[in-house]
Amino acid sequence: MHCKCSKAGGPQLMDSPRVARPINKNLKPLETEPMIGETPTLALDSWLTPNSVFYIRNHFDFPDISDSPDTDWVVNVNGSFKNPGSFTYSDLSKFPKHTQAVTMECAGNNRTDLTPRVPGNQFESGAVSTAVWAGISLSKVLESFEIDPNSKELLFEGKDSGEPEPGVKTQNFQRSLPIDVAMHPDTMLAFEMNGEPIGVEHGGPLRLVVPGWYGMASVKWVRQITALNSPFEGYFQTYKYMFRSGEIPARPVSLMQVKSLITSPMNGTDVKGDSHSISGFAWSGNAEIDSVDVSTDGGSTWKPARLVGPSDKYSWRQWNFSWISTNTGHHTILSRAKDKLGNLQPAKSNWNELGYEVNGFKSICLNVI
Amino acid sequence: MHCKCSKAGGPQLMDSPRVARPINKNLKPLETEPMIGETPTLALDSWLTPNSVFYIRNHFDFPDISDSPDTDWVVNVNGSFKNPGSFTYSDLSKFPKHTQAVTMECAGNNRTDLTPRVPGNQFESGAVSTAVWAGISLSKVLESFEIDPNSKELLFEGKDSGEPEPGVKTQNFQRSLPIDVAMHPDTMLAFEMNGEPIGVEHGGPLRLVVPGWYGMASVKWVRQITALNSPFEGYFQTYKYMFRSGEIPARPVSLMQVKSLITSPMNGTDVKGDSHSISGFAWSGNAEIDSVDVSTDGGSTWKPARLVGPSDKYSWRQWNFSWISTNTGHHTILSRAKDKLGNLQPAKSNWNELGYEVNGFKSICLNVI
Structure with missing residues (x-):
């Protein structure tokens, strides 16, 4: 066949979803700074949750990403890699696109049902949603950096930062995953949610999506990935998101329970x-x-x-x-x-x-x- | 367990999608009266097509449904049924919800690729889209009306009407299906598209969805279902949507081709x-x-x-x-x-x-x- 090459137009799709401060007026609000909201009850009856009513739970205010067009979004790769370095959002286009429907639930969903009541966001049933996510398998992206075979965990850092609570030092949101979970082919760096670029409120332009795990593992606004030879001990890893109940030894929250x-x-x-x-x-x-x-x-x-x-x-x-x-x-x-x-x-x-x-x-x- | 019954709030979800005249500025427009538009090329790369860029092909202008809130939407059931009558949108809540992802393609998609060119909407590749549709299996809804076993087809009529072309009498959009296709458990009356009520531009509040068939079979704004003992012969059944090519006998367009x-x-x-x-x-x-x-x-x-x-x-x-x-x-x-x-x-x-x-x-x- 004869090649009729004509320069394609630049990618342009819909109004920019990357607003610095989205207003999700359709969510049931719990907090505004940072924005936290549940999916309304009526929308829970649908298999697919539209982006505008997908629940939101952030620990800090949305980061300002207005100075980072997608193409300039850089993710640093460091720690125990043979070839540490970085990649950009646009580098991802050379990897195969990975698409999957994933249900995500906040570890604190239905917290209001506990007796006696506990502190924390008082979620009813709406901190669970389902979207079709698309992105790249993280393991594909990391191949060329050559991870040290002795690495135990991958640490993910988002661009969002703040004081987790008064008196605790300012930090970025950070969570680690065991190597086998992080390198599972279905763990992905997602850039698309229900067919649209991921909005800033849901972690766009680039969000980790860890299928099967409670939502805290799916780090938003990923900008750094670090390979560690020993377990990460951070605020959101060893203090928060721990199941602590009386005399039973505390254990970390991980996979969503049935x-x-x-x-x-x-x-x-x-x-x-x-x-x-x-x-x-x-x-x-x-x-x-x-x-x-x-x-x-x-x-x-x-x-x-x-x-x-x-x-x-x-x-x-x-x-x-x-x-x-x-x-x-x-x-x-x-x-x-x-x-x-x-x-x-x-x-x-x-x-x-x-x-x-x-x-x-x-x-x-x-x-x- | 003790019953703690409290009156639930009425269903309220998002801004009304039932505007009389939506503006799908994100589609690649082909016509405005009636509105016809393709999914833009960039959005074709996603497994799920967001509602705002799902292709639109109508034969007539959108019907005015502003006087018909969902709960008042009536569908008449007549012809060879033992118990003809009607049902309303709200009657559907007593049937099990049926959810499935369905790719829909306009029979005229890629028409621009034919040589020599033919008249009709000059679609490039964007008259195909995929959504997660939810509704009720049509066969469930029709059970109580008891169809005559000699029925050959079900005829569906939408609320939209007009002159198909100058000189052809004003009519509603009408298409029939063979009984076995219409009564297949996956043929459904859909009220939800990607987790949202179906917008008027896509046939809401109630649209037939016929999986596997080109889009013309999925009649929008369904308001009448008629069981027929002989094949329907209407403009969109026997004149349009026929594959006619020289000496080969004309045959109707039905299932999407590979x-x-x-x-x-x-x-x-x-x-x-x-x-x-x-x-x-x-x-x-x-x-x-x-x-x-x-x-x-x-x-x-x-x-x-x-x-x-x-x-x-x-x-x-x-x-x-x-x-x-x-x-x-x-x-x-x-x-x-x-x-x-x-x-x-x-x-x-x-x-x-x-x-x-x-x-x-x-x-x-x-x-x-």
């Missing part, structure tokens, strides 16, 4: 007639969802729900249950999930000081009229 | 160095994609590409090819797809009077510098 939610009908709704469709989502960072059961009598008896919709490896699974009610009045509906490794959603969440991994049964009440 | 596109790098781009990532998409309405081959020498030799990313039944498949170039200058790159039924993408599209099913190889040219 969990299910009922998303339709909404809690407290009047429903007509005797035929009802109950639906929701279930997910686990450890494995795909195996089954979901539903109880319509407050937990006395259980019946299996049907798993429906997309079944991607790292995304939540929608489930559905057809319920024929036999009497009017209030009914308490519960769901429980099991993953393919046999992990069971517990009836009651395990209380812990910082309120992480809250995954107990989450009932709704329906009033049959 | 096809592939190269979406990155863009045609006419300068690429540096000798290592390049070539990627694109492949799809077929007949079956899932089996393989994609790439030629970097204008079609003389071919090598297999890797299939990557989500592999949902009805969505396109991303593919990737790592190319090591051996010399600078212009190179013509081609891709060819095969589906699991053995259908092969043809080198050259089959010319036809109205310019449908254009699926020949679509080369790009790269300038290695």
Whole structure:
């Protein structure tokens, strides 16, 4: 075939998503400095979470990235690499694009359900969302830097910084991952979220996405990657995001625990007639969802729900249950999930000081009229 | 468990997407009355197409639906049903929600590639998009109306109307489907597109989605469903959307033909160095994609590409090819797809009077510098 080469236009797509201070008026706000907000209840009923209602949890204010067009975004690669150096956002175009649907949950989601209450952002059920992310497998990007085989962890640093709490020194947000997790082909440097460049509020132009892990691992605004020969000990690694509960030894929060939610009908709704469709989502960072059961009598008896919709490896699974009610009045509906490794959603969440991994049964009440 | 029923708030999500006249300034416009536009080239490189750049092809102006809030949207069900009647948008909440990613292509996509040129919208490659659609299986909704077992087709009528061309009588947009296609569990009445209520420009509040078929089958603004005992003969059924080419008997356009596109790098781009990532998409309405081959020498030799990313039944498949170039200058790159039924993408599209099913190889040219 004959080559008809004509210079292509420069990439131009939509209004710039890289505003310095986005206003996500559609989120249920928890804080504004830094911006923290939950996905509204109604949007939780959709398999895909639109970017404008994808939950946001930052530790510091958004960094100013207005002086860094995507093409100038530099990521430094240092520590125990044979060829330390850097790469830019535009260097990524020579690697194969990696696309996957990933459900992300904040480790503090449903913190309000713990008794006694614990401090921290008082999330209800909306600190969980699903997007189709695209980027490059991190392991591909790091190949040419040649990591030292004795490296234990990769440390990721975002451009965001501040005082984590009064009296703690100003620092950038930093989190490390074990080498095998960081170099897994599905761990990626993402630049796209639901088909759009990642907005600054979600970590654009470049965000780490660690499938299966609670959201804190998916470092936003990545600008430095450091290979370490010993475990990282930083504020957000060894003080925050630790599951601490009385006498049990503290352990770090990592993979999302098996969990299910009922998303339709909404809690407290009047429903007509005797035929009802109950639906929701279930997910686990450890494995795909195996089954979901539903109880319509407050937990006395259980019946299996049907798993429906997309079944991607790292995304939540929608489930559905057809319920024929036999009497009017209030009914308490519960769901429980099991993953393919046999992990069971517990009836009651395990209380812990910082309120992480809250995954107990989450009932709704329906009033049959 | 004790029931703590509290009245939930009414559903409220985002700014109303139901504007009477949306402005999709991000699309590549072809017409404004009715609005017709292609997905811009850069957005074609993403597995998911954001709603704002999902292609639009309408035959008439958008209908005015401002007097029909979703809850009042009525669909009449008539013809050969035992219990004809109607249902409303809100009646759908009692059925299980059905979610699936579906690639939709306009039957006239790539019409500009035909030689000699044919009339009609001069689409380049952007009349194809992918969204996660959610709704209800049509067969579930129609169960209670009890279709006559002798019915041959279901006819769908949208609320949009006008003169298809000067001199042809004013009519609503109408298309029929064979019963087995209409009643397939994956044929659905959709109310959600990428997690948002379907905007009026894409057929909201209620649109038929027929996976695998060219877009004309997915009737927008559905307001009437009629069961027929004999084949429907309407303008858009027997005059338009017919593959007519010289002496071959005309046949209706139905399932999307096997096809592939190269979406990155863009045609006419300068690429540096000798290592390049070539990627694109492949799809077929007949079956899932089996393989994609790439030629970097204008079609003389071919090598297999890797299939990557989500592999949902009805969505396109991303593919990737790592190319090591051996010399600078212009190179013509081609891709060819095969589906699991053995259908092969043809080198050259089959010319036809109205310019449908254009699926020949679509080369790009790269300038290695």
